[in-house]
Amino acid sequence: MAKKKSGAQTIVFPSAPRIAGWASVVGPKEGQGPLGKTFDRVLDDDLMGQESWEKAECQMLSQAADLAMKKAGIAADGIDIMLGGDLLNQIISASFAARSLARPYLGLYGACSTMAESLLLGAMALDGEYADCALCCTCSHFSTAERQYRFPLELGNQRQPSSQWTVTGAGAAILQKEGPIQIVSATIGKVEDLGIKDQDNMGAAMAPAAADTLLRFFADTGMRPQDVDLIVSGDLGMVGQTLTRQLCLQQGLSLDERYIDCGSCIFAPDQDAHSGGSGCGCSASVLNGWLLGRMMDGEIRRMLFMATGALLSPTTVLQGETIPGIAHAVLLEKGVV
Amino acid sequence: MAKKKSGAQTIVFPSAPRIAGWASVVGPKEGQGPLGKTFDRVLDDDLMGQESWEKAECQMLSQAADLAMKKAGIAADGIDIMLGGDLLNQIISASFAARSLARPYLGLYGACSTMAESLLLGAMALDGEYADCALCCTCSHFSTAERQYRFPLELGNQRQPSSQWTVTGAGAAILQKEGPIQIVSATIGKVEDLGIKDQDNMGAAMAPAAADTLLRFFADTGMRPQDVDLIVSGDLGMVGQTLTRQLCLQQGLSLDERYIDCGSCIFAPDQDAHSGGSGCGCSASVLNGWLLGRMMDGEIRRMLFMATGALLSPTTVLQGETIPGIAHAVLLEKGVV
Numbered sequence: 001m002a003k004k005k006s007g008a009q010t011i012v013f014p015s016a017p018r019i020a021g022w023a024s025v026v027g028p029k030e031g032q033g034p035l036g037k038t039f040d041r042v043l044d045d046d047l048m049g050q051e052s053w054e055k056a057e058c059q060m061l062s063q064a065a066d067l068a069m070k071k072a073g074i075a076a077d078g079i080d081i082m083l084g085g086d087l088l089n090q091i092i093s094a095s096f097a098a099r100s101l102a103r104p105y106l107g108l109y110g111a112c113s114t115m116a117e118s119l120l121l122g123a124m125a126l127d128g129e130y131a132d133c134a135l136c137c138t139c140s141h142f143s144t145a146e147r148q149y150r151f152p153l154e155l156g157n158q159r160q161p162s163s164q165w166t167v168t169g170a171g172a173a174i175l176q177k178e179g180p181i182q183i184v185s186a187t188i189g190k191v192e193d194l195g196i197k198d199q200d201n202m203g204a205a206m207a208p209a210a211a212d213t214l215l216r217f218f219a220d221t222g223m224r225p226q227d228v229d230l231i232v233s234g235d236l237g238m239v240g241q242t243l244t245r246q247l248c249l250q251q252g253l254s255l256d257e258r259y260i261d262c263g264s265c266i267f268a269p270d271q272d273a274h275s276g277g278s279g280c281g282c283s284a285s286v287l288n289g290w291l292l293g294r295m296m297d298g299e300i301r302r303m304l305f306m307a308t309g310a311l312l313s314p315t316t317v318l319q320g321e322t323i324p325g326i327a328h329a330v331l332l333e334k335g336v337v
Numbered sequence: 338m339a340k341k342k343s344g345a346q347t348i349v350f351p352s353a354p355r356i357a358g359w360a361s362v363v364g365p366k367e368g369q370g371p372l373g374k375t376f377d378r379v380l381d382d383d384l385m386g387q388e389s390w391e392k393a394e395c396q397m398l399s400q401a402a403d404l405a406m407k408k409a410g411i412a413a414d415g416i417d418i419m420l421g422g423d424l425l426n427q428i429i430s431a432s433f434a435a436r437s438l439a440r441p442y443l444g445l446y447g448a449c450s451t452m453a454e455s456l457l458l459g460a461m462a463l464d465g466e467y468a469d470c471a472l473c474c475t476c477s478h479f480s481t482a483e484r485q486y487r488f489p490l491e492l493g494n495q496r497q498p499s500s501q502w503t504v505t506g507a508g509a510a511i512l513q514k515e516g517p518i519q520i521v522s523a524t525i526g527k528v529e530d531l532g533i534k535d536q537d538n539m540g541a542a543m544a545p546a547a548a549d550t551l552l553r554f555f556a557d558t559g560m561r562p563q564d565v566d567l568i569v570s571g572d573l574g575m576v577g578q579t580l581t582r583q584l585c586l587q588q589g590l591s592l593d594e595r596y597i598d599c600g601s602c603i604f605a606p607d608q609d610a611h612s613g614g615s616g617c618g619c620s621a622s623v624l625n626g627w628l629l630g631r632m633m634d635g636e637i638r639r640m641l642f643m644a645t646g647a648l649l650s651p652t653t654v655l656q657g658e659t660i661p662g663i664a665h666a667v668l669l670e671k672g673v674v
Contacts, residue, residue: 003465003466003467004417004466004467004468004469006469009441011467011468051656052656054652054653054656055656080341081525085446088650088652089426089427089650089651089652090426090446090448090648090649090650090653091446092648092649092650092652092653095528095648095661095663096648096653096658096661098527098528098661099528099530099648099661101528102527102528103527104346104525104526104527105525105526105527105528105663106445106447106454106458106525106665107445107446107447107448107454107648107663108443108444108445108446109422109427109428109444109445109446110443110444111427111444117443117444121443121458124461124462124465124467125461127465128340128461128464128465128467129340129341129465130340130341130348130461130465131341131348132341132343188418188441188442188443189441189442190435190439190440190441190442191432191435191436191438191439191442193436311427311429311432311433311436311444312427312429313425313426313427313429314426315391315425315426315429316391316427316429316433319388319389319391319392321433324432324433324435324436326432326442326444328443
């Protein structure tokens with residue numbers, strides 16, 4: 001099997017590296033949402049007894065990593081590479097978690113696409129035999145993101161209807177040769193930018209990248225939407241998910257009810273999250289909680305998981321730039337038992 | 338040949354992916370330094386006709402990438418993956434350069450270790466046959482880094498003797514199956530932190546990671562320093578380089594005059610750069626200018642290139658955290674002609 005066809009953005013992993021263990025840790029609001037029972041741990045207090053939300057975010061990532069290792073039955077010294085990142089400047093949550101882990105570490109920045117980016121690079125490392133075990137992880141925290149990207153929480157700013165709510169959550173997956181969930185292929189996204197400038201509408205900014213990656217995946221693999229049981233985007237929210245459907249349809253790709261979005265699922269309408277959840281931790285916690293759980297329960301056999309990121313910074317917005325987006329996808333399959 | 342021995346941090350690339358083209362673009366101060374003639378392009382004006390230094394930094398990275406592609410004889414659509422990152426929040430220089438390139442893109446954050454991180458992931462992608470051509474690149478800009486990490490330039494703050502000067506520069510390398518420089522192996526670093534809190538002494542903060550990665554490389558490969566012609570660290574500067582020598586010596590590894598540091602080479606003593614150069618662009622421009630040039634001239638046949646990063650953020654410093662460091666290394670060889 002060719003690992004990559006000329007001109008394709010999708011790479012195939014002939015050995016299908018496995019997700020051997022996974023875990024999610026989320027904040028209180030996420031725990032009260034419709035998926036609350038599917039996470040491994042729901043925090044009572046999103047400060048976690050730390051002195052700052054930034055330290056809590058790091059702690060949450062470490063906890064998710066520890067739980068995933070425990071579930072995969074390995075100790076920290078069994079990790080060959082940690083691949084991780086987060087939304088904070090200089091990805092401090094991931095880097096400080098890597099300091100505690102004390103294993104080889106490669107820092108990533110894909111904004112909210114990081115869960116898929118870490119899985120695809122981890123699968124590459126395992127399939128290529130450069131590692132026997134990889135830890136792929138990411139996180140976000142409402143209170144750190146809000147004050148870094150937007151306004152001090154104390155200001156109590158009103159939110160736009162198209163705004164999203166950054167998920168307080170972390171997800172971690174352990175890749176090994178053996179395990180129940182296979183990573184079959186990965187589609188590496190291009191940066192797409194249709195000129196959205198409204199930083200309160202990230203879903204619209206990310207939709208073109210999401211649609212492009214979906215179109216590339218189906219073109220590269222020759223598959224049709226009905227060949228997968230579930231197509232999941234990361235954190236487009238209600239607005240971005242609708243736009244993604246429309247952009248795909250314009251190109252002849254019809255996504256039916258098998259297409260869902262983590263950001264549109266994680267909060268209930270009465271939770272005041274407006275267009276839905278966002279942040280690296282959104283798709284990371286939903287994948288490493290609800291979604292892989294559904295695969296284990298036999299509800300889903302083949303799932304295309306695509307995490308989506310908006311590559312803006314407060315500086316680029318102030319300098320009048322539009323908001324580029326990116327989306328990476330991995331095709332997951334539950335092995336036949 | 339095994340790609341990775343159990344417990345090792347060094348991975349071997351049996352097909353030895355090649356650096357087929359490379360280029361460097363630097364600012365005026367770097368051009369006036371001792372290595373000035375070895376860069377592909379020296380800017381007259383580090384604003385490059387843009388409206389902001391951030392836009393100039395992005396432009397500089399795109400120029401380095403274009404030059405490297407030209408030298409490798411490929412067009413943008415020949416790039417299977419762009420692997421890049423930089424020092425700015427949300428790695429906007431790399432992500433906005435990726436938007437112009439319009440090819441599959443994976444964003445990295447390794448602070449000033451990014452050149453080595455991108456080369457090692459690119460070599461993994463090529464050796465594992467997931468890509469035929471990878472663009473590995475990074476950059477930094479004195480004026481963007483200064484105002485993001487330290488103070489407004491207009492303030493004219495005094496600098497400590499141990500301070501370093503962020504290099505205005507970009508470096509890009511094109512990896513392909515054929516080409517003059519082989520990437521033989523890579524050593525993935527762990528985060529090391531010996532408790533340095535002084536953000537005006539990054540060299541001291543990074544030295545433990547540099548020493549650890551060097552020790553791991555020699556332990557993993559069974560090589561001795563005399564087996565390589567040159568050992569190069571990224572941007573430790575005078576202070577960090579001296580400490581790295583001492584830390585290695587304490588562990589029985591003696592580094593003689595074949596060990597140099599890009600940050601200690603790029604500026605002359607009278608250029609007022611104190612402990613030396615720093616920033617992702619420091620080792621990136623020196624590698625993709627002077628060092629690969631020396632390999633082509635036959636002066637160096639085998640070189641261990643190790644880029645070093647300090648994983649702090651202004652927030653972690655304000656929150657009383659120490660400064661973690663990381664270092665990744667790649668072993669390069671000039672193929673026999």
